[in-house]
Amino acid sequence: xxxxxxxxxxxxxxxxxxxxxxxxxxxxxxxxxxxxxxxxxxxxxxxxxxxxxxxxxxxxxxxxxxxxxxxxxxxxxxxxxxxxxxxxxxxxxxxxxxxxxxxxxxxxxxxxxxxxxxxxxxxxxxx
Numbered sequence: 001x002x003x004x005x006x007x008x009x010x011x012x013x014x015x016x017x018x019x020x021x022x023x024x025x026x027x028x029x030x031x032x033x034x035x036x037x038x039x040x041x042x043x044x045x046x047x048x049x050x051x052x053x054x055x056x057x058x059x060x061x062x063x064x065x066x067x068x069x070x071x072x073x074x075x076x077x078x079x080x081x082x083x084x085x086x087x088x089x090x091x092x093x094x095x096x097x098x099x100x101x102x103x104x105x106x107x108x109x110x111x112x113x114x115x116x117x118x119x120x121x122x123x124x125x126x127x
Contacts (some may be wrong), residue, residue: 009041010034012089015050016123023057026116028064032057049088052081056100056120063107064115071113075104089123096120 010018015038022031032054039050055078063071079100085093099120107113 007041008034008037010038012038012042012046013123016089016091019053019057020119020122023060023119023122024116026064026114026119028057028060028115028119032061046088048081049085052078053122054078055081056096059100060103060113060115060118060120063103063113064118066112068107068110072104072108075100075107079104091122096122 015034019031019034022028022034035050035054035057039047039054042050055074057078059071059074059076059078061071062074065071079097082093083097085091087093103113103118
């Protein structure tokens with residue numbers, strides 16, 4: 001599958017919607033690239049947020065590819081990175097952290113992961 005174009009500047013809402021579309025399609029690595037663009041082009045105060053979101057997406061990528069150790073580690077690292085934020089852009093940070101921790105535990109126990117089925121909800125369905 002072709003990679004996402006690099007260096008695309010999006011609004012935070014566009015970033016979240018595009019990443020959600022990719023996650024829902026079972027393409028978490030592509031969602032990671034969208035978040036990477038946001039952390040590289042966004043304000044310094046949000047860099048850790050977008051980097052953490054990228055880590056969650058790439059953690060899901062590793063988990064779905066069978067790399068339990070890397071997947072669990074990145075899911076937990078991403079959860080830690082976003083923990084300081086209070087629901088930016090309508091993202092349910094507490095819910096996302098709970099998702100990442102629960103999935104990391106299952107991955108560490110050796111459960112198989114389907115990326116599309118395990119996709120987290122980043123934006124409310126009404127957006």
